[in-house]
Structure formats: C-alpha cells, structure tokens
Amino acid sequence: MDWSELFGLSLNPWELIVRGSALYWFLFLIFRVLMPRNIGSVTVADVLLLVLVADASQNAMTGDYRTVSDGFVLIGTLLGWNSLLDALTFYSPTMRRLLEPPPLLLIRRGEVLHRNLRREFIAFEELKAQLREHGIDDIGQVKAAYMESNGEFSVVRMDGGEVDTPPKSAKDRI
Structure with missing residues (x-):
C-alpha cells in the first residue's frame, strides 16, 4: 500500500x-x-x-x-x-x-381516498399521524385533507373550525 x-x-x-x-x-x-x-x-x-x-x-x-x-x-x-x-x-x-403538481386530495368528507394514498405511497398510519399533528383524532372530522405540492399536508375540518398547524421546526415549538 x-x-x-x-x-x-x-x-x-x-x-x-x-x-x-x-x-x-x-x-x-x-x-x-x-x-x-x-x-x-x-x-x-x-x-x-x-x-x-x-x-x-x-x-x-x-x-x-x-x-x-x-x-x-x-x-x-x-x-x-x-x-x-x-x-x-x-x-x-x-x-x-x-411544472408544479396540484394538491392531491387524500380525504373527502370523512372518506379516505385509498387510491390516492397508494399513488403517493402514503401509509394509512402516516396519514393518521399527520392528522394528529393537525389536532384531529377522528377522520370523520375531516372535510378535506390534501398533500400539497411541497409534500406538506393541509386539513380542512368538517365543522369549519380551526385546525392546529404543526410547527415547522423545534424552534417553533418553544
């Protein structure tokens, strides 16, 4: 050597x-x-x-x-x-x-669109985790949930109430 x-x-x-x-x-x-x-x-x-x-x-x-x-x-x-x-x-x-993909609808009026989950390889458990980060523990509370073009999830509640927005970084959690 x-x-x-x-x-x-x-x-x-x-x-x-x-x-x-x-x-x-x-x-x-x-x-x-x-x-x-x-x-x-x-x-x-x-x-x-x-x-x-x-x-x-x-x-x-x-x-x-x-x-x-x-x-x-x-x-x-x-x-x-x-x-x-x-x-x-x-x-x-x-x-x-x-040049930019449109938002992908994942939940419509409380119904999970499994075909769209499969299309983006999103596990059902991952979707539920994202909903929990937005303060939602029941899929029936969701009017619509989207995966945005930047990969983040956005959620609209069935009752029109506020949805918790997860913090972007550890610094934002303080």
Whole structure:
C-alpha cells in the first residue's frame, strides 16, 4: 500500500483553502442574500438545484475546473435556470400547472381516498399521524385533507373550525 498516495495532497494546500473559501462565500451570498427562502417551501426543483450546485462546487473546489471562476459561471447558470423557472411558475398559471403538481386530495368528507394514498405511497398510519399533528383524532372530522405540492399536508375540518398547524421546526415549538 502506498501511504503517500493514500494521504498525500494532489493540490497545493493554499490553493485548496483559496478555492474552498471563494466557493463558500460565493454560495453564502447566493443562498443567504439573493435567494432567501422559507424551508417549508422547498420543492423538487430546489433539491435538484442543490444537488447540481454541490457537484459543480466540488469540482471548482478540488481543481477539476481550471479556475474557480469556471465554477462560478456554472453555478450561476444553474441558479439562473432555477430562478427563471420560479419566475415562470409565479407569473404564468399555465407554466405553474405544467411544472408544479396540484394538491392531491387524500380525504373527502370523512372518506379516505385509498387510491390516492397508494399513488403517493402514503401509509394509512402516516396519514393518521399527520392528522394528529393537525389536532384531529377522528377522520370523520375531516372535510378535506390534501398533500400539497411541497409534500406538506393541509386539513380542512368538517365543522369549519380551526385546525392546529404543526410547527415547522423545534424552534417553533418553544
């Protein structure tokens, strides 16, 4: 076993520090300043963007690109496409229907729509747990329950009363 091959550095450590720092601050500015977003609104497109940005960043940090600027351009391109799609879905109802799934009805007037549960691989127990998080212990109390496009559940009570909204994070529970 060649220990120097296993633990040796392929790039100058200062180059790695500069590349890593430049990418960190570039991504920090983009995600904290230019693209602030509520964590509850993360969509499939956002997850895809994060995976692609992570891959592009890794290549820019480790030197697979010749310059850090190559990484900046690629990441900027990915963020540009994501922003364009976000704007299109915001301004165009047609694009919103094409690019975002509609809410899926899971309960109608106290009746569970098992076909829709199967379609999204939601176990009946998981549905009941979601209802309990909304303060409902009897399915008969539910006028309608939906799985929204961001994966969260929304519930409308049969009597029109308030439905408890589960906290988004541990910080909100305090």
